[in-house]
Amino acid sequence: MSLPSARFAAALEKFDALNAEDPNQDTDAEGRVWPKELLYGQRMSAGLAQVAHGAPEPVQLAARCQHIRRWAIPRQDFPLDRAGYHRWRNTLKQYHAEVAGQVLAEAGYEEATITRVQALLQKKELAHDADVQLLEDVICLVFLEHYFLAFARQHPEEKVIDIVQKTWRKMTPQGHALALKLPLPAEAQALVAKALA
Known part of the structure; x- marks a missing residue:
C-alpha cells in the first residue's frame, strides 16, 4: 500500500x-x-x-x-x-x-x-454512482453503530422504525450484511429487527 x-x-x-x-x-x-x-x-x-x-x-x-x-x-x-x-x-x-x-x-x-x-x-447520482453509494453505506453504518441508540431513546418508536426503514433503503446489499453484523446493544437490535420485519 x-x-x-x-x-x-x-x-x-x-x-x-x-x-x-x-x-x-x-x-x-x-x-x-x-x-x-x-x-x-x-x-x-x-x-x-x-x-x-x-x-x-x-x-x-x-x-x-x-x-x-x-x-x-x-x-x-x-x-x-x-x-x-x-x-x-x-x-x-x-x-x-x-x-x-x-x-x-x-x-x-x-x-x-x-x-x-x-x-x-x-450525494449527487446516489443511485448511479458506486462511490456515492459507498459513502452512503458508511454514513448509515456509522449512524447505526454510534448514534442510533441515543436517537431512538429521544423519539417515538414508530418514528425510529420509519428512520431505520429509510436508512435501509439507502444501503446496498453489502451494507445490509455489514449492518446486521454490527455489535449493537440488545435494545437497538430489537428496534432494527422490528423495522425489518
Whole structure:
C-alpha cells in the first residue's frame, strides 16, 4: 500500500482542525470526550477503512469532511417541519462542499478532485454512482453503530422504525450484511429487527 500524499495528509489535518472547533461534545467508547464533529470524522474514516480498505482518495476525503463545521448551520435556524428539515439538509450539503473545496484547494488539489469530493458530499447520482453509494453505506453504518441508540431513546418508536426503514433503503446489499453484523446493544437490535420485519 502506498503512503498517503503530503496534500492528502494536509487536507485531513485541516478538516480535523476545523472540526476540533466544534463547541458541542461527544464521548467515545472509552469514555474520552471529543469535539462532536471531530469524533464523527474519525468514525467515518474508520468505518470506510473497514468497509472498503483502499477506497479512492476522493471518497476518503469526503468521508472525513462529511460533517465539516456542521454546527455552523443549526437545525433550529430552519422551520421545524419536514420542508424545513430538507432545506436544512440541502443547505448543509452545499456548505460542506464549499468548505471542503476551500480546504482541498489550499492543500494543492486540482479542480477535478475538488469537484469530485463536492459531488460526493452532495450525494449527487446516489443511485448511479458506486462511490456515492459507498459513502452512503458508511454514513448509515456509522449512524447505526454510534448514534442510533441515543436517537431512538429521544423519539417515538414508530418514528425510529420509519428512520431505520429509510436508512435501509439507502444501503446496498453489502451494507445490509455489514449492518446486521454490527455489535449493537440488545435494545437497538430489537428496534432494527422490528423495522425489518
